[in-house]
Amino acid sequence: MTARPDASRNEAVIADLVRALGDKMVLAGAERPARNDSDWSTLGPQAPLAVVRPTTTEAVAAAMRICAAHGVPVVPQGGLTGLCGGARPLPGSVALSLERMTGIEAIDPASATMTVRAGTPLQVVQEAAEAAGFLVPLDLGARGSCAIGGNAATNAGGNRVIRYGMTREMILGLEVVLPGGDTITALNTMIKNNAGYDLKHLFIGSEGTLGIITRLVLRLFPKPACTMAALCALPDYESVVGLLTAARRGLGPMLSAFEVMWPDYWDVIAAMPGLRVPLAPGHAAYCLIEAQGTDETFDAPRFQAWLEAQAEAGLLSDAVLSRSVADVRAFWGVRDACSEFPHALGPHEPFDIGLPVAAMDAYVQACKAALAERLPGAFALFYGHVGDGNLHIVAGVKGAVPQPKDVIQEVVYGLVREFGGTVSAEHGIGLTKKPWLGHVRSEAEIALMRRLKAALDPDGVLNPGKVV
């Protein structure tokens, strides 16, 4: 009964979009590219009515206005590397992809800022900063595919949050198209600007539900002159906390990563072919510490002296110190070997949770025990950016198809609630984590989120049903 009006509405919205933007920007029917049907979540493809690929802010605004007028939901898309379904099309929606809206607009060396279009891949942004003598410290595995606008929309994290903060902390200004099609151009380039409400933070991390980010002003950082790293084995978790505290004090703002791997993780990666694993198994915890300095002649000896002092203080069971850039890369290879888990472990459930640092090991032990009780034979590996309170978990039952996903999620997220953590440290909520949002945010918080959503998108035309 409803198919007919929907069909005519769909035709009408596509016709209006083509009329306003031309048929090169609007791809429907056979021309619609399949890649825009899904992101990196495991939700599978969902075809949108059309894919719109504007190249200007005006075209984004025009597309948004047309869709809003027809009551057709819009799903903004960046590099489609999100893991929680935030950019996955909704049934009957138009996918608005920023992939053609790319390019660096300006670099201001004196203010140390870059103005960039939202669809620009992160790696292009990094390289442009590098060429101008600066650093964009945001970095993650998907750097070649993910778009800087998507990084902002999801408040991406990554490996060096302990030193540089989340994406949020690297953004000075934004241009955003609102659900009604109005454009907010707030391309502030100043570190200090207290003239009225800071609107950018409303959109950063809102996963494309409150506005479509079209341009950004990024803060640029000085390029570090040298990087030192150490891979350490520790006798217990107390020593991990002690080492973190000592690293914060002794390395100060040079500390650029503090990663921890629990022993089950180490056992799995030690068995991986072709991986250089420089410490023996059997320790209670493993730690990758990285520091970035401004002068190797001062900073390399200082890092070594600091590490030796920790060994003397009894915090380390064993440790290896990097002597070259290749060593640093090899140490990170151990930490990044988790990307091989799909092959090494077979089917499993991955998690991205956050916890107070002091509670982490108690959480790990409780989680392992609960999983073993609920799912005999289950495996669970724990590792993550402990310096930032961020823990990753992969858990599953070897060979089980399908995996007992619901039980695993119940255990992991139930304990997250108990230990005062978060169900999403860096990946966002999107669609896949929505059922768990209430575990860690109160009813009053979620009600306020809904109030903001209703204030900005009263008709629910922008990425409806995501996040809240």
Place this chain on the structure above:
Amino acid sequence: MTARPDASRNEAVIADLVRALGDKMVLAGAERPARNDSDWSTLGPQAPLAVVRPTTTEAVAAAMRICAAHGVPVVPQGGLTGLCGGARPLPGSVALSLERMTGIEAIDPASATMTVRAGTPLQVVQEAAEAAGFLVPLDLGARGSCAIGGNAATNAGGNRVIRYGMTREMILGLEVVLPGGDTITALNTMIKNNAGYDLKHLFIGSEGTLGIITRLVLRLFPKPACTMAALCALPDYESVVGLLTAARRGLGPMLSAFEVMWPDYWDVIAAMPGLRVPLAPGHAAYCLIEAQGTDETFDAPRFQAWLEAQAEAGLLSDAVLSRSVADVRAFWGVRDACSEFPHALGPHEPFDIGLPVAAMDAYVQACKAALAERLPGAFALFYGHVGDGNLHIVAGVKGAVPQPKDVIQEVVYGLVREFGGTVSAEHGIGLTKKPWLGHVRSEAEIALMRRLKAALDPDGVLNPGKVV
């Protein structure tokens, strides 16, 4: 005609407040303290109906609910040190002061966080962090009086923003009472938490117009082990930008302040009795550079080597290097001598603006020329946190009472608009800068601010008429 109903409403709201909170928390009539009639703005006193001084979040919420029910506006107050009138009572309002809601609730050394009540003076917060071996890097002249909740509500800046960011960057979690009296308890302690919208940023910097901050989770930083400083004279503004760029690169994250003083400023402070001014007048610009290190044996020689390299590169006309903590303090004495301007200069207008770093000197020259043309005999001194894009100006006509405030503001803010700056870098908008908000924020931005205000405070009961 309206006096009678107002009077009975006023009596009723006070009676309800006393009934709910007791008469120790609610001060009206002769018991109402005069200090709550104004803040540090020049707007002068305005008596509220009553001063409410709750000691718990529940009491704040109860007071808010009662006032909202009577349609009586509430003005939240912290340490009353704001310069723009944000905490000054409105006619017919209840002043809700957090001054009795003080104390450190928890310090978590592993996560490096502190949970604190909003009325706690900044200096108490600093000292508690220090005693636990940490640093709260927020620091400003009013530290003994200002409250940490007010620092958050105004997103306070200060001297070390270049290294640690604004107050916003130091806050992980907040508890807020909304205009309707609901409480949002979001005392997050994790650096990474992407579970839903980040609500705290909505309230930080909103100057008490969207909610009343009652408790905060602060991020703690490691205490620096040593501080080095240099006071430099430079041949031109190009060298200032060159020195800033070199400082960012060579000192990296050690760089904790980069302050610039233009020559008119130097001439005035050089004539101040009792001030040690270690560089001769006559240079084009003066720069105070500070770096905080983690180990004096490494960092002091490095700082000296860096400074010598800048002299060799021709960026410096003259420079003095600190040899002691007393030297560092004396160098800051030169920069902080601006606090004596009321005595040294007589009546004048102070400004807190922001500009792109590259445009600053052009702005200064344009501003001086325009003031000289519009107000023959006017003086104008320029100085500020140039590393953060923040410029302070004091301008006036010697001896004129009243000062030609309107003309001076027109010149200063008109050029701010022209140069793409901001009318408030760190002091906020409050009441006094409201007429100038439209100079630097677009109609679309201000419309969105109003939409947020209406969404959170539909009846306009919380600090109405401030900011937007």
